[in-house]
Amino acid sequence: MELDLSKLDARLDDLDADGYLVDADSTDADQYYLSGFDAPDPFLTLYDGSTHLLFVRSLEFGRAKRESRAETVERFTDYGYDDRLDEYGRQEAAHRTRAAFLDAYDVDTVAVPPRFPLQTADGLREQGIDVLADGQDTLAAVRASKTDEEISHVRAAQEANEAAMAAAEELLGRAEIDGNRLRLDGEVLTSERLKEEIEVTLLRRGCALDETIVACGSDAADPHDRGSGPLAPDEPIIVDIFPQDKATKYHGDMTRTFCVGEPDEQVREWYDLTERAYRAALDAVEPGATGADVHDVVCDVYEDADLPTLRDDPGAETGFIHSTGHGVGLDVHELPSVGPDGGELEPGHVITIEPGLYDPEVGGVRIEDLVVVTDDGYENLTDYPVSLVVE
Incomplete structure (x- = not known):
């Protein structure tokens, strides 16, 4: 299904944000709509004009490449998560890995839905990423x-x-x-x-x-x-x-x-x-x-x-x-x-x-x-x- 995301593009321009980020499983309507992928565990979807998925584990990796509407499908391990575990522990390793994923797409500022996970937002901010709450809930308006x-x-x-x-x-x-x-x-x-x-x-x-x-x-x-x-x-x-x-x-x-x-x-x-x-x-x-x-x-x-x-x-x-x-x-x-x-x-x-x-x-x-x-x-x-x- 072809999505018309022109309203989302305009909102990103208004916020001076490089992309829109969703961290949720597919029971979240914004996540399913943007990613086109059905998965029971949370994953990241980045929209920066194209759609990019990032999974913690490899379990959904192959199916996501076949079924999602994303341009790229990647995993934590592709961004050095395993190498960071011993030094930083699981939580900070995850924050640094998410930040590395965003950095790979030249994303310094992200807009997020109103109910975006606080821990993910705080972790990204600690890594120098600006996280802006989209108070207008633009993606919900797009879905309407x-x-x-x-x-x-x-x-x-x-x-x-x-x-x-x-x-x-x-x-x-x-x-x-x-x-x-x-x-x-x-x-x-x-x-x-x-x-x-x-x-x-x-x-x-x-x-x-x-x-x-x-x-x-x-x-x-x-x-x-x-x-x-x-x-x-x-x-x-x-x-x-x-x-x-x-x-x-x-x-x-x-x-x-x-x-x-x-x-x-x-x-x-x-x-x-x-x-x-x-x-x-x-x-x-x-x-x-x-x-x-x-x-x-x-x-x-x-x-x-x-x-x-x-x-x-x-x-x-x-x-x-x-x-x-x-x-x-x-x-x-x-x-x-x-x-x-x-x-x-x-x-x-x-x-x-x-x-x-x-x-x-x-x-x-x-x-x-x-x-x-x-x-x-x-x-x-x-x-x-x-x-x-x-x-």
Whole structure:
């Protein structure tokens, strides 16, 4: 995949830095994006107009030469690490080796991401390298604009997501009401059972996730409560799935709220308002609009119905108590923001639209789609019905 790193080049010019340095394993999205290499142990990636990798050990050396997008792939031993061990010990030998690597590319000043390891930064400074924190998190901003290839990866993850959501809804549809519990095949239907079905479905489609949300009743009143225990009839059940494709590392993200039985009047009203807010937000997505503009549209819908929002009351603990959305890619939460501080939306931005309402006395409702900003509006990457009552 060809990367457009012109924004990173411009930032290096602004900082008067010779290169951009990442020290992390490939679970760090900046590392994977810049290096194009998947490895479980930390390694250095230097970008100075070209990309250079440095590994502590030789374990990943051969594979990195075959699979990474780097111009050069080297090891600590290539820069005299072994010769320094007896004299300096492991830690200082590593610092001196990293500095020698940078010196080989005439790098005296490096910019680094905001969460760069402090020990590495201090060690490089001791060796005379200037290390500048990139407070603008430029590489995260670069990653926000997706190529067609990246969008296809997100689309594939979202298709697997839809299959998992359908599997969850199918179990809910087969469940029977037994007093204040749902039962499936004679057993109490729990949040854990629904999550299991979701995870198995995703695994069969090459995706995985560490956790998902299946939250019922008061659990659903906390937007990030994962949910646990028996699922109840007549109450909203929030199902929020955000898988990662194991091959490409890109994520999907979708939420639906289901009810088995008869939701009460307030839940129905909340759901209808949330669907109205969701559709209004989608209509507001276009290049040139800001994430803040889209968020304001959602707040308008809720505030017109006399429901609290954080825009109206920053201390609100019920009502609409989160942003309208966020970027999705190698991280499930990344730029751009679709919230009060959200900047201008550009073609290639992949964002969620996910308004919701929350109150422990009622539960919670949320609807979330994943869309990509296009030249003339947006394309919805989600193809799943929006409906409250499970038939």
